[in-house]
Amino acid sequence: xxxxxxxxxxxxxxxxxxxxxxxxxxxxxxxxxxxxxxxxxxxxxxxxxxxxxxxxxxxxxxxxxxxxxxxxxxxxxxxxxxxxxxxxxxxxxxxxxxxxxxxxxxxxxxxxxxxxxxxxxxxxxxxxxxxxxxxxxxxxxxxxxxxxxxxxxxxxxxxxxxxxxxxxxxxxxxxxxxxxxxxxxxxxxxxxxxxxxxxxxxxxxxxxxxxxxxxxxxxxxxxxxxxxxxxxxxxxxxxxxxxxxxxxxxxxxxxxxxxxxxxxxxxxxxxxxxxxxxxxxxxxxxxxxxxxxxxxxxxxxxxxxxxxxxxxxxxxxxxxxxxxxxxxxxxxxxxxxxxxxxxxxxxxxxxxxxxxxxxxxxxxxxxxxxxxxxxxxxxxxxxxxxxxxxxxxxxxxxxxxxxxxxxxxxxxxxxxxxxxxxxxxxxxxxxxxxxxxxxxxxxxxxxxxxxxxxxxxxxxxxxxxxxxxxxxxxxxxxxxxxxxxxxxxxxxxxxxxxxxxxxxxxxxxxxxxxxxxxxxxxxxxxxxxxxx
Amino acid sequence: xxxxxxxxxxxxxxxxxxxxxxxxxxxxxxxxxxxxxxxxxxxxxxxxxxxxxxxxxxxxxxxxxxxxxxxxxxxxxxxxxxxxxxxxxxxxxxxxxxxxxxxxxxxxxxxxxxxxxxxxxxxxxxxxxxxxxxxxxxxxxxxxxxxxxxxxxxxxxxxxxxxxxxxxxxxxxxxxxxxxxxxxxxxxxxxxxxxxxxxxxxxxxxxxxxxxxxxxxxxxxxxxxxxxxxxxxxxxxxxxxxxxxxxxxxxxxxxxxxxxxxxxxxxxxxxxxxxxxxxxxxxxxxxxxxxxxxxxxxxxxxxxxxxxxxxxxxxx
Numbered sequence: 040x041x042x043x044x045x046x047x048x049x050x051x052x053x054x055x056x057x058x059x060x061x062x063x064x065x066x067x068x069x070x071x072x073x074x075x076x077x078x079x080x081x082x083x084x085x086x087x088x089x090x091x092x093x094x095x096x097x098x099x100x101x102x103x104x105x106x107x108x109x110x111x112x113x114x115x116x117x118x119x120x121x122x123x124x125x126x127x128x129x130x131x132x133x134x135x136x137x138x139x140x141x142x143x144x145x146x147x148x149x150x151x152x153x154x155x156x157x158x159x160x161x162x163x164x165x166x167x168x169x170x171x172x173x174x175x176x177x178x179x180x181x182x183x184x185x186x187x188x189x190x191x192x193x194x195x196x197x198x199x200x201x202x203x204x205x206x207x208x209x210x211x212x213x214x215x216x217x218x219x220x221x222x223x224x225x226x227x228x229x230x231x232x233x234x235x236x237x238x239x240x241x242x243x244x245x246x247x248x249x250x251x252x253x254x255x256x257x258x259x260x261x262x263x264x265x266x267x268x269x270x271x272x273x274x275x276x277x278x279x280x281x282x283x284x285x286x287x288x289x290x291x292x293x294x295x296x297x298x299x300x301x302x303x304x305x306x307x308x309x310x311x312x313x314x315x316x317x318x319x320x321x322x323x324x325x326x327x328x329x330x331x332x333x334x335x336x337x338x339x340x341x342x343x344x345x346x347x348x349x350x351x352x353x354x355x356x357x358x359x360x361x362x363x364x365x366x367x368x369x370x371x372x373x374x375x376x377x378x379x380x381x382x383x384x385x386x387x388x389x390x391x392x393x394x395x396x397x398x399x400x401x402x403x404x405x406x407x408x409x410x411x412x413x414x415x416x417x418x419x420x421x422x423x424x425x426x427x428x429x430x431x432x433x434x435x436x437x438x439x440x441x442x443x444x445x446x447x448x449x450x451x452x453x454x455x456x457x458x459x460x461x462x463x464x465x466x467x468x469x470x471x472x473x474x475x476x477x478x479x480x481x482x483x484x485x486x487x488x489x490x491x492x493x494x495x496x497x498x499x500x501x502x503x504x505x506x507x508x509x510x511x512x513x514x515x516x517x518x519x520x521x522x523x524x525x526x527x528x529x530x531x532x533x534x535x536x537x538x539x540x541x542x543x544x545x546x547x548x549x550x551x552x553x554x555x556x557x558x559x560x561x562x563x564x565x566x567x568x569x570x571x
Numbered sequence: 572x573x574x575x576x577x578x579x580x581x582x583x584x585x586x587x588x589x590x591x592x593x594x595x596x597x598x599x600x601x602x603x604x605x606x607x608x609x610x611x612x613x614x615x616x617x618x619x620x621x622x623x624x625x626x627x628x629x630x631x632x633x634x635x636x637x638x639x640x641x642x643x644x645x646x647x648x649x650x651x652x653x654x655x656x657x658x659x660x661x662x663x664x665x666x667x668x669x670x671x672x673x674x675x676x677x678x679x680x681x682x683x684x685x686x687x688x689x690x691x692x693x694x695x696x697x698x699x700x701x702x703x704x705x706x707x708x709x710x711x712x713x714x715x716x717x718x719x720x721x722x723x724x725x726x727x728x729x730x731x732x733x734x735x736x737x738x739x740x741x742x743x744x745x746x747x748x749x750x751x752x753x754x755x756x757x758x759x760x761x762x763x764x765x766x767x768x769x770x771x772x773x774x775x776x777x778x779x780x781x782x783x784x785x786x787x788x789x790x791x792x793x794x795x796x797x798x799x800x801x802x803x804x805x806x807x808x809x810x811x812x813x814x815x816x817x818x819x820x821x822x823x824x825x826x827x828x829x830x831x832x833x834x835x836x837x838x839x840x841x842x843x844x845x846x847x848x849x850x851x852x853x854x855x856x857x858x859x860x861x862x863x864x865x866x867x868x869x870x871x872x873x874x875x876x877x878x879x880x881x882x883x884x885x886x887x
Binding site: 182443 | 602613615616653655661665728731736738838845847
């Protein structure tokens with residue numbers, strides 16, 4: 040038997056190495072390294088959205104994330120000015136005027152065309168768009184935005200009149216200029232079966248929906264039929280990025296032109312700003328407060344609730360949780376809106392001595408032990424921890440119970456069982472709209488067991504809530520909303536914290552545009568070298 | 572072999588049924604109301620009730636489960652009541668992203684880990700073996716999310732060699748592969764060390780066995796002995812572990828999908844659990860559990876294929 044010559048472990052010869060390397064280089068050169076779609080290439084805007092779309096139909100749209108996109112592809116009769124206020128200007132309408140308390144007349148600009156061959160926008164499309172919102176058969180989620188809208192009368196191809204059952208002060212900012220007032224084509228929507236979600240059958244705005252990729256991005260493309268000022272970008276890529284940290288990294292990596300960032304990142308970014316970038320800290324429409332359930336036995340005595348109000352140092356809360364970027368609020372109505380109060384009845388820093396005095400008057404045995412429910416969110420947890428520290432100083436021991444958002448949103452609901460009775464303190468937040476009624480409507484008696492977890496019930500408040508919505512005299516509304524917020528504070532059920540902020544970072548190569556609540560207005564963003 | 576696959580397949584179906592039923596019960600027992608979360612404060616109680624009805628939440632849990640399986644038998648996982656889209660479509664369009672990520676991660680880890688482990692065993696106690704040991708333990712010890720963040724910071728943010736977010740343009744394979752590099756490394760790096768240690772240990776054991784000595788006595792080359800005899804047997808436990816690894820990577824893929832803002836089943840499931848969107852939760856759970864069961868089944872079958880003894884033992 041002959042022994043085979045042992046083979047060595049595979050070895051690479053110099054020639055083999057050169058061959059392999061050459062082949063690899065040829066492969067790379069031929070195939071090319073794929074290019075990354077870096078931002079700021081002039082024709083394409085890359086921007087973050089805080090969540091993915093669910094529906095672009097005004098009947099079923101759920102959040103501002105959808106409003107950001109639908110406002111770029113659709114038109115309203117009126118729209119908000121891109122100057123950070125809630126002021127409106129004409130959009131699809133050539134004219135819009137209030138005739139009396141329950142009638143509003145409009146006239147469309149002629150020649151506005153729906154995409155996909157659905158023809159010119161007419162007054163009948165306006166009628167269709169608004170009446171489907173109040174049609175009981177549609178079961179529209181956003182039905183409340185329309186208030187007491189009865190119907191729309193069409194006079195001719197371009198003009199018509201809105202008819203309301205009763206006066207509705209929020210009609211223009213909420214119903215007409217808001218996402219619920221977007222004008223759709225009757226013919227297109229009817230052909231699509233009467234409703235749609237992420238595949239609008241047509242649109243009439245400066246951009247068209249080119250594609251939507253679930254959990255990835257929405258691509259908008261310039262509408263070639265748009266009759267107004269030419270859209271600034273060939274395409275806008277809107278990325279669904281729920282995590283702000285990921286968005287911040289993507290911005291630093293140069294892949295985004297604009298992004299809503301977290302409050303804790305503002306200071307580090309300002310110290311070491313990414314290239315050619317700026318930050319604007321905008322007011323937010325989100326209002327935060329500490330609520331107290333007055334029907335819980337531990338908080339039934341108003342003196343205890345008042346003591347809690349006085350014990351909490353809101354300035355310290357805002358400084359710690361919002362890094363000093365936000366202002367202490369005096370109520371749910373944000374700055375710049377009718378009804379906003381400049382100061383609350385209780386001083387921002389509180390008054391621990393007065394709190395102790397109130398607890399003594401109520402003959403409370405200290406330490407008083409209470410539970411505070413909160414959404415499991417880093418910002419809110421920081422805020423309640425500072426409150427816990429404030430309350431401990433006056434002899435109130437607070438146990439923080441953090442719950443995920445879905446569980447938290449049920450704690451005060453009567454239809455979820457008797458758990459609402461056990462609710463004591465909770466940190467809550469709501470996002471407002473363009474009218475003050477929306478900031479206060481959650482605290483009426485009708486909302487008991489729904490969103491009014493404080494169980495606050497006051498006849499004067501309920502009456503003013505209705506009256507303020509029915510008058511359009513600004514001074515009157517201002518006075519009523521001031522009084523309503525006074526009543527809330529006097530009840531001891533609320534300690535207002537802040538109306539929060541929305542920090543936005545953007546490249547200096549663009550001229551950003553934001554709404555009064557900090558959200559981007561895509562159709563108004565333009566390259567920085569554009570003359571306004 | 573066929574009988575073995577059939578038997579293992581039926582057992583896998585039973586496991587899938589039990590796991591999905593258990594998860595169904597657990598998910599529905601967590602407090603929370605999807606209608607409130609998704610519809611927000613504007614929704615009236617009637618509208619919330621309507622959405623709950625659409626999800627079948629107005630019926631007892633057993634009936635809900637029965638309806639789920641009845642739908643499944645027809646290939647229908649229901650409709651997401653909020654987007655009004657078919658759940659099968661929603662899950663199906665996310666699945667390829669997670670599959671690509673997991674396969675790239677486990678594939679890359681195997682391509683690196685198996686040769687490293689093999690080489691360490693052959694050059695036992697050499698400098699390279701010790702170096703590999705230290706690196707393997709380091710790879711295993713570093714949490715994947717830390718790797719992900721540093722990869723992102725250095726390779727995407729600082730040097731801009733790789734993209735920081737997304738999954739690449741649809742239909743552009745090279746772009747998608749390019750976007751896959753960092754997440755796959757982040758997800759698979761720990762497995763490189765794990766596989767290398769496992770292969771090394773198995774190889775050392777196999778190389779001591781009689782049939783290897785006999786092969787040497789017959790004068791076969793070391794290369795033939797290692798590649799054709801030793802490695803084939805040494806890979807058996809690795810294949811089993813890889814099967815389980817693919818399953819566990821499905822859950823690990825979530826962090827990569829969030830950090831790199833990639834679409835995928837992990838992110839879909841996470842968002843659906845947060846909003847209690849039960850139809851999507853169940854669709855995603857079914858797919859991930861099915862994938863896990865399938866990967867362990869595949870590992871068993873491959874093991875049986877590689878080692879006829881197992882086939883015979885299990886067949887008897």
